Amino acid sequence: MRANSAETIRVVSQAIAIVCLIFLLGMIAHKGHADISLLAEQHSGRQFWVEVGRYLINNLAGGGSAPAALKDR
Numbered sequence: 238m239r240a241n242s243a244e245t246i247r248v249v250s251q252a253i254a255i256v257c258l259i260f261l262l263g264m265i266a267h268k269g270h271a272d273i274s275l276l277a278e279q280h281s282g283r284q285f286w287v288e289v290g291r292y293l294i295n296n297l298a299g300g301g302s303a304p305a306a307l308k309d310r
Contacts, residue, residue: 272292280288 273289276288276292277285
């Protein structure tokens with residue numbers, strides 16, 4: 238019986254971890270979509286890609302720098 242309860246705890250822990258991972262990835266995707274959409278509204282054509290590159294480079298280290306329009310809020 239002890240092995241069965243340990244297996245149940247392991248399976249439940251894995252399920253909780255998967256749900257948390259899905260939630261975390263959803264938050265990251267939502268923030269990325271919002272920031273990229275804002276950049277698309279502000280810049281067009283080639284300038285948009287320059288700003289996307291600048292945004293990605295600024296955020297590589299987790300600096301969290303948002304587009305200029307988000308900073309004003």
